[in-house]
Amino acid sequence: MRSLTYLFLLVLPLGLLGCGGSSASGDGADGGAPASYVPLGEKDDYYLFYSGGHSGQVFVAGLPSLREIQEIPVFTPSPGHGYGFSKKSKKMMGEYRWGDVHHPGLSKTDGTYDGRWLFVNDNANNRVARISLRDFKTKQILGPIPNSMGNHGSSFVTPNTEYLLVATRFSVPLPKGTHAPVETYEENFNGIVSGVDIDPETGEMEVGWQVKTPPFNWDLGSTGKGPSDGWAFWTSYNTEMAHDSLEINASQRDRDYAAFVNWERAEKVVENNEGLNRRNGVPLIDPAEHEGVMYFVPVSKSPHGIDASPSGRWIAASGKLQPTTTVFDFKQFKTAIENEDFQGEFRGVPVVNYDAVVEGEVPVGQGPLHTQFDGEGNAYTSLFIESSVTKWKLPPWDKETKEDMSKAVTDKISVHYNIGHLVIPGSDTKEPYGNWLVAMNKLQKGRGLNVGPEKPETSQLIDISGEEMEMIEEDYTRPEPHFAQAVPADVINPIEVYKKENNDHPDARWDPENTGVERTGPDEVTVHMIAKRSQYYPDKVEVQQGDKVTFHLTNIEQVSDMIHGFGIAQYNMNGVVPPGDTQTFTITADEAGVYPFYCTNFCSALHQEMQGYLEVKPR
Numbered sequence: 001m002r003s004l005t006y007l008f009l010l011v012l013p014l015g016l017l018g019c020g021g022s023s024a025s026g027d028g029a030d031g032g033a034p035a036s037y038v039p040l041g042e043k044d045d046y047y048l049f050y051s052g053g054h055s056g057q058v059f060v061a062g063l064p065s066l067r068e069i070q071e072i073p074v075f076t077p078s079p080g081h082g083y084g085f086s087k088k089s090k091k092m093m094g095e096y097r098w099g100d101v102h103h104p105g106l107s108k109t110d111g112t113y114d115g116r117w118l119f120v121n122d123n124a125n126n127r128v129a130r131i132s133l134r135d136f137k138t139k140q141i142l143g144p145i146p147n148s149m150g151n152h153g154s155s156f157v158t159p160n161t162e163y164l165l166v167a168t169r170f171s172v173p174l175p176k177g178t179h180a181p182v183e184t185y186e187e188n189f190n191g192i193v194s195g196v197d198i199d200p201e202t203g204e205m206e207v208g209w210q211v212k213t214p215p216f217n218w219d220l221g222s223t224g225k226g227p228s229d230g231w232a233f234w235t236s237y238n239t240e241m242a243h244d245s246l247e248i249n250a251s252q253r254d255r256d257y258a259a260f261v262n263w264e265r266a267e268k269v270v271e272n273n274e275g276l277n278r279r280n281g282v283p284l285i286d287p288a289e290h291e292g293v294m295y296f297v298p299v300s301k302s303p304h305g306i307d308a309s310p311s312g313r314w315i316a317a318s319g320k321l322q323p324t325t326t327v328f329d330f331k332q333f334k335t336a337i338e339n340e341d342f343q344g345e346f347r348g349v350p351v352v353n354y355d356a357v358v359e360g361e362v363p364v365g366q367g368p369l370h371t372q373f374d375g376e377g378n379a380y381t382s383l384f385i386e387s388s389v390t391k392w393k394l395p396p397w398d399k400e401t402k403e404d405m406s407k408a409v410t411d412k413i414s415v416h417y418n419i420g421h422l423v424i425p426g427s428d429t430k431e432p433y434g435n436w437l438v439a440m441n442k443l444q445k446g447r448g449l450n451v452g453p454e455k456p457e458t459s460q461l462i463d464i465s466g467e468e469m470e471m472i473e474e475d476y477t478r479p480e481p482h483f484a485q486a487v488p489a490d491v492i493n494p495i496e497v498y499k500k501e502n503n504d505h506p507d508a509r510w511d512p513e514n515t516g517v518e519r520t521g522p523d524e525v526t527v528h529m530i531a532k533r534s535q536y537y538p539d540k541v542e543v544q545q546g547d548k549v550t551f552h553l554t555n556i557e558q559v560s561d562m563i564h565g566f567g568i569a570q571y572n573m574n575g576v577v578p579p580g581d582t583q584t585f586t587i588t589a590d591e592a593g594v595y596p597f598y599c600t601n602f603c604s605a606l607h608q609e610m611q612g613y614l615e616v617k618p619r
């Protein structure tokens with residue numbers, strides 16, 4: 001009996017595969033390799049940029065292999081990249097040693113990815129950062145953003161990278177630093193939506209304006225496009241304005257509000273200086289006083305994700321506590337605000353009549369969170385509670401579907417387990433690339449080798465090129481991908497080395513003759529140093545105890561992959577200098593003695609010989 005059961009179990013999946021038609025095989029059970037297999041010597045088709053959650057970093061993987069290929073340190077030191085050791089990276093990180101990265105957003109031109117920058121948020125310390133995709137390095141960290149607490153609803157990029165739009169998860173008394181008892185939450189606390197202005201040439205970010213909101217907890221958002229260009233959308237899960245036991249107290253109302261924010265109008269209000277307050281130097285817009293900046297739209301209970309379809313017409317919002325995803329028609333929304341079809345107002349902000357703007361409620365399943373689009377008229381919603389992804393059809397729907405919305409649902413697949421976000425390449429652009437879906441699962445429940453009580457996160461790759469979704473493979477990640485962005489590899493064009501002629505560091509040196517150790521103050525020594533295979537020039541640095549020692553280290557290599565490190569024993573220092581770059585490191589030589597420094601990046605057959613001595617003479 002037992003062996004019969006086994007036989008049956010073995011035969012069943014083979015049988016299913018057999019009638020699966022031409023679509024890729026998930027597990028190679030038919031003898032072939034899985035569709036995610038990238039043969040030796042070949043490269044992945046897409047870059048996948050994962051947010052690193054409370055690791056504070058971004059992880060880069062290849063798609064479809066799901067293999068991690070790089071870490072981009074952003075908010076947290078990373079000795080492997082020398083990040084957080086150089087003067088520049090230390091300054092950028094400021095006083096913080098971590099961040100909580102949730103939502104990466106790629107820069108766009110004309111509503112499609114342009115491959116220039118990746119923006120990420122820091123939920124914890126209210127910051128945003130810009131990574132250049134030319135060298136995969138963090139270039140700017142902006143913040144803490146004034147008046148803003150819990151920068152979660154971010155970073156959403158507008159179709160021409162005009163703005164990064166960010167909203168607060170937490171509300172506090174404003175300006176930040178003001179005290180009021182949490183019991184006075186409703187009266188004294190506020191949330192904020194900020195427009196972070198992006199320089200079109202340099203990508204430099206600054207806070208342009210802010211919109212004051214009631215103390216709702218803003219959740220996920222997205223930016224409009226096409227007919228909804230100029231707008232951004234956020235859900236909120238606490239329109240009850242509860243300040244304690246949110247699990248219960250913020251789950252009272254059957255509907256919460258989404259905010260539809262007209263950022264073009266906000267920009268105009270600031271340009272025309274329409275009687276604005278400034279708070280902490282930032283123009284603060286009260287939407288009750290400036291008509292047209294913000295509208296509330298009722299949305300199903302305790303919503304989470306809200307995503308604009310590729311056409312920009314359909315806005316899909318999911319209520320965690322209601323098994324539906326609500327689709328709003330942006331066209332109807334525009335008509336409703338023109339006709340002032342409101343069902344009331346909240347603190348001076350019009351609440352749009354729900355029935356006037358809703359196109360339908362799709363019964364996707366339990367615990368819907370986020371929706372992605374494939375560009376073929378299909379939407380894919382993650383279901384946390386059900387551990388599934390539901391595929392459904394975007395409007396226009398026929399009469400039958402409208403009468404029975406379950407007809408809009410076309411497929412469902414299990415994931416393992418408890419999916420949060422999901423990503424399809426280009427989903428937030430006007431022309432998604434489709435083909436693959438990556439499910440980012442929160443709980444793995446023993447599917448991988450046991451690594452003790454702290455389990456890794458899992459990602460699962462789903463082939464969405466056919467009618468039916470097909471599970472292909474899974475992989476594990478470090479803590480903790482929330483959202484991700486995926487883009488075809490040829491959209492990104494990274495450099496190989498920093499070219500000598502582009503190095504504008506004032507203390508760069510290219511010739512060993514110009515290097516040296518110089519006393520530049522009573523307690524100050526400046527070192528101009530060169531690193532090349534397999535030697536430092538100079539390789540002896542003599543200082544007095546107590547000196548502040550500044551090293552300007554140039555890696556003069558112009559050869560790809562020829563990185564040199566700079567570790568100083570017992571001085572808590574590890575620089576990493578890529579070819580053609582100059583970095584500045586400062587230490588205080590407070591311990592007398594002789595301290596070796598050495599190259600930490602294996603660079604040549606004589607890498608081990610690449611060392612020198614820091615002599616610290618006692619005072």
Ligand code: RUQ
Nearest residue numbers: 102420421482483
């Ligand atoms: S949230 S699992 Cu921080 Cu993006 Cu939805």
Ligand code: CUA
Nearest residue numbers: 599601603607
């Ligand atoms: Cu230079 Cu190892």
